[in-house]
Amino acid sequence: MNSFDQIRSHLESGLPILYPTETLWGLGVDVTNLQAVESLYKLKLRDNTKPMSILVKDIHQATQLVDCDPEALELMSLFWPGPVTFVLSDPDNKWGAVTASSKFVGLRCSA
Structure with a gap:
């Protein structure tokens, strides 16, 4: 099993991973796994009224998660991958x- 398969298996099991970004190390889980997200809040001792951002691999994945208007897509193409988090509307929560x-979600595509 290669390292990507190991990471995927870890995430699919609901366990957190530690990953580098341009500005700091991130601690993340599979955001589609509600129990994993709740566990991450507890692990980080983070108040669950404080939002966290979602790490995406590219613009295409971002557009699968939320509706991105043309202006956001243009800016993403300029600044991603990189140390910029885009806060976009998530009207259906x-x-x-x-x-x-909240009705907004932060998306980041790290280099």
Whole structure:
């Protein structure tokens, strides 16, 4: 099993991973796994009223998670991958567990 398969297996099991970004090390879980997200809040001793961002691999994945307007897509193409988090509308609160039930979600594509 290669390292990517090991990471995927770890995430699919609901366990956290540690990953580098341009600015700091991130601690993350599979955002589609509600129990994993709740565990991450506990592990980080983070108040669940404070939102967390979602790490994406590219613009295409971002567009699968939320509706991105043309202006956001243009800016993403300029600044991603890189140390910029885009805060986008999530009107249906699809990512409420990560966003502290706000109507916005932060997406980041690290280099």
